[in-house]
Amino acid sequence: MSESEFKLDYVKKDLPLYVRNVGLILSAIGLIIVVISYLADPVRTAYNSLILTAFVVSIGVCSLFLVALEYIAGAVWSVVFRRISEFLSTVVFIAPIIAIPFLLNLHNVFIWTHTGTVAKDAVLAVKAPYLNVHFFLIRFAVIFLIWWLFYFIFIRNSQKQDITRDQKLTKINIVFSGIFIPVFGFSISIAGIDWLMSIEPKWYSTIFAVYYFAGSLLAALAALTLIAVRMNEKGLLIPGLMKDHFYSLGALLFAFTNFWAYIAFSQYMLIWYANLPEETFWFINRTQGSWMYLTIGMAFARFVIPYILLLTQPSKMNPKRLKIAAVWILLSHWYDLYWIVMPNYSKHGIAFSWNEIAFPVLVLGLIILVFYSRSRKVNLIPVGDPKLKRSLEFRL
Amino acid sequence: MKEKTLFSITGLFDSSDEIGHAVEAVVKAGYKKYDVNTPFPVHGLDTKMKLPPSKLGYFALVLGLMGASAALFFMWWSISKDYPIIIGGKPYFALPAFIPITFEVTVLTASVGTVLTMLFLFFRLPNINHPLQDTNYMRNVSNDKFGISIEAEDPLFEAGKVKDFLKSLNAQDVGEIYFEEDETADSTRIFSPKFIAFLIVTAVIISGVTYFTLNKLLFMDPFNFMEEQQRFAPEGQTTFFKDTRMMRTPPAGAVARGAMPYMFANEPDSAAKELINPLQPDEKTLALGREKFNTYCSPCHDYLAKGNSRLMGQFPNPPSLHSEKVRNWPDGRIFHVITEGQNVMPSYAKQLEPNERWAVILYIRALQRAMNAKEGDLK
Structure with missing residues (x-):
């Protein structure tokens, strides 16, 4: 069937205005609390900014990864949802802004920035060529530049296709996806190791980057699912979306929930079994005092509960239950990052108060605002994509 | 020759699209007892046939839970309770170390058990007869045709009407399938000596070939650096020590671990x-x-x-x-x-x-x- 015969039943609709208002209000409130929090306790705010930078990068970069994955795998069913991932990937631009508090307080967050301590410590001295402030900032800049570069390539070609309907643009994006995916593997590993793992620079775990990736992709998928279901409910997406499309999202969420559990358990079991002091202390820190409850809670929040929520076939086909699962997974990703970062701020017990709320509110508002502004000028469906017809006809 | 009963009326179609439309028409006409046979799984047919969701998932769940608890129980009973063993300085009930095995056993029982459940409960395995077996219809649908078979037990069934109905759907080779009453009741064929002998020969050949391939043809030493390590034999010679002996005498005054020298020899x-x-x-x-x-x-x-x-x-x-x-x-x-x-x-x-x-x-x-x-x- 040729392109011209396919009549697309799509009318561009804008997101309702209240979305922007909610975004504005949340951002404003969030910004105010963040500023107060920073004035009151800069170090604590820096730790929180680290958590949320990792969170925003999770959603942004892994959304970009999902776009690339769709191109390179030739996936058909997800074409109708691609714009949502594209819009979400825009949040990689706000990540450096979120990161400002911890970049200003590197000295308080990362022990390897203390040159005197590093000089005395044989382990840290060996790692100094990698873990030093200059190289850290260079890596920070380079990985963001790479992500931005690929963002512009993918998004520009994708949006150009809406007008020109040129199939070559898909091919170009496929080639760039092939380049992006290994680059993504390295850059997300650098992000995970630099920002999350190097808070405890003496800790050894070869699987940590994969752990961060697994949780991140889960978060990006959950954000995509949540927004896709919500927009479909409001009739903003194209008519004709079937439960088959949503089932696929649910199946991916379920699969990556299991993947996360597999990776997390692999990391824990190997460290537990080998019982080497340079590995175990990380987990021992997380069992001190009330951290123990959060550590046990992790297994339930990130694996058992989403597993039960998504286990049955009807639960993956029912948009309402998918939405609950998606919100839960997004929250549990923040929980995961909090659990990784905060035991270094408060060694003996959980530290949770209004300071921890500030950044999530700000980030939620900013993501909504970014999503809203991106969705205004662009079609919510890639109308020029040659796979769109097949995507609409996708059945399990 | 025994008397034959009408089982069903069948029709063949050329493509998965046609069979899809045909099924929709059959459902609309109100037939309940019918079946569709295709050479490969056709997506979406189950929803068109309005089949209820399969119950097999529940069997898989129950079997999986049984496997998980059985594995955990057996590991707990064998190395934590009945014959407690300390491995690697871990507690007797070392849960993290048990998880991989629990997981594997869960997957094994769930998958194998589900397949067996399907074979015995849904396909009624010891009975390997079906009226459609050995018919031209089955030959076609297992090759390149898509068939539909409306059974005589259907309350709306009337041979002439069904034939006309199938023809109106552009079905080819509309025909009747007959069967002998005792044919389907015969479940003993699976226990016939010929079949059992065939199974035994197959099992012997497969296990023999597997054994030969894995243990003789492709055999490799697994990592053997503990077997092959360098060591001194008590009676051997070496250039490492000046006196060229491998066996060393303990230094003067050395005492074996745990031994107390007797201080009153000859006194x-x-x-x-x-x-x-x-x-x-x-x-x-x-x-x-x-x-x-x-x-x-x-x-x-x-x-x-x-x-x-x-x-x-x-x-x-x-x-x-x-x-x-x-x-x-x-x-x-x-x-x-x-x-x-x-x-x-x-x-x-x-x-x-x-x-x-x-x-x-x-x-x-x-x-x-x-x-x-x-x-x-x-x-």
């Missing part, structure tokens, strides 16, 4: 004076002493230490231990005899640990007391 009198029995004559010690005495001493000294043992006459008999001399010996003197030997008696230091020797001495004291009881003992 029975000082042993008698210096050594003091560290044990108390309680029930446990005396039981140990009796056990060791009966094992090592009684062959010559006799169970009652009188010297008339079962080996009497084969070599010079030991004197009775109830003599005045032995009764007056201090414990240390007897200890010296056990440790060093005396006359024909060899040293029993290898057979008896020091504390066992002391226990034996206490037991001998008990025997002596029993043979020469004092008046006061009766009270």
Whole structure:
């Protein structure tokens, strides 16, 4: 069937205005609390900014990864949802802004920035060529530049296709996806190791980057699912979306929930079994005092509960239950990052108060605002994509 | 020739699209008892046929949970309860180490069990007959056609009407399928000697080929660096040491781990004076002493230490231990005899640990007391 015969039943609709208002209000409130929090306790705010930078990068970069994955795998069913991932990937631009508090307080967050301590410590001295402030900032800049570069390539070609309907643009994006995916593997590993793992620079775990990736992709998928279901409910997406499309999202969420559990358990079991002091202390820190409850809670929040929520076939086909699962997974990703970062701020017990709320509110508002502004000028469906017809006809 | 019954009326279609439309029409016409046969799984047919969701998932869930609990229970029972083993310094019930096995057993029981459930419960396995078997219809639908078969048991079934209906859907080869009543009831064919023999031969061939391939043809040493490590053989030669011997003599004054050197060699009198029995004559010690005495001493000294043992006459008999001399010996003197030997008696230091020797001495004291009881003992 040729392109011209396919009549697309799509009318561009804008997101309702209240979305922007909610975004504005949340951002404003969030910004105010963040500023107060920073004035009151800069170090604590820096730790929180680290958590949320990792969170925003999770959603942004892994959304970009999902776009690339769709191109390179030739996936058909997800074409109708691609714009949502594209819009979400825009949040990689706000990540450096979120990161400002911890970049200003590197000295308080990362022990390897203390040159005197590093000089005395044989382990840290060996790692100094990698873990030093200059190289850290260079890596920070380079990985963001790479992500931005690929963002512009993918998004520009994708949006150009809406007008020109040129199939070559898909091919170009496929080639760039092939380049992006290994680059993504390295850059997300650098992000995970630099920002999350190097808070405890003496800790050894070869699987940590994969752990961060697994949780991140889960978060990006959950954000995509949540927004896709919500927009479909409001009739903003194209008519004709079937439960088959949503089932696929649910199946991916379920699969990556299991993947996360597999990776997390692999990391824990190997460290537990080998019982080497340079590995175990990380987990021992997380069992001190009330951290123990959060550590046990992790297994339930990130694996058992989403597993039960998504286990049955009807639960993956029912948009309402998918939405609950998606919100839960997004929250549990923040929980995961909090659990990784905060035991270094408060060694003996959980530290949770209004300071921890500030950044999530700000980030939620900013993501909504970014999503809203991106969705205004662009079609919510890639109308020029040659796979769109097949995507609409996708059945399990 | 037996009488044949009408089973169903069948029609064939060329493509998965056509069969999809046909199924929709059949559902619309209200037929309930019908089946669709296709050469490959056609997506979406189950929703068009309005089939309820399969119950197989529940079987998988239950089987998986059973596998998980069975694996966990067996590991707990075998290495935490019945024969506790410490592995790698972990607790007896080392849950993280059990998880991978629990996971594997869960997957195994769930998958194998689900397949077996499907074969026996849904396909009624011991019965391998079906009216559609060995018909032209089945030959076609297992090759390149898509077939629909409306069964005679359907309440709306009327042979002529169904035929016309199928023809109106552009079905090809509309025909009737007959079967013999006893044909479907025959479930014994699976137990026929021919079939059983075939199964056995297949099993033998497959396991034989697998065994040969894995154990002979493709056999490789697994990592063997513990087997193949460099080591010194006791009688070997080496250039590493000056005296070219591999076997080394321990340095002067070295003591084996846990060993206590005997300090009164050839000095029975000082042993008698210096050594003091560290044990108390309680029930446990005396039981140990009796056990060791009966094992090592009684062959010559006799169970009652009188010297008339079962080996009497084969070599010079030991004197009775109830003599005045032995009764007056201090414990240390007897200890010296056990440790060093005396006359024909060899040293029993290898057979008896020091504390066992002391226990034996206490037991001998008990025997002596029993043979020469004092008046006061009766009270």
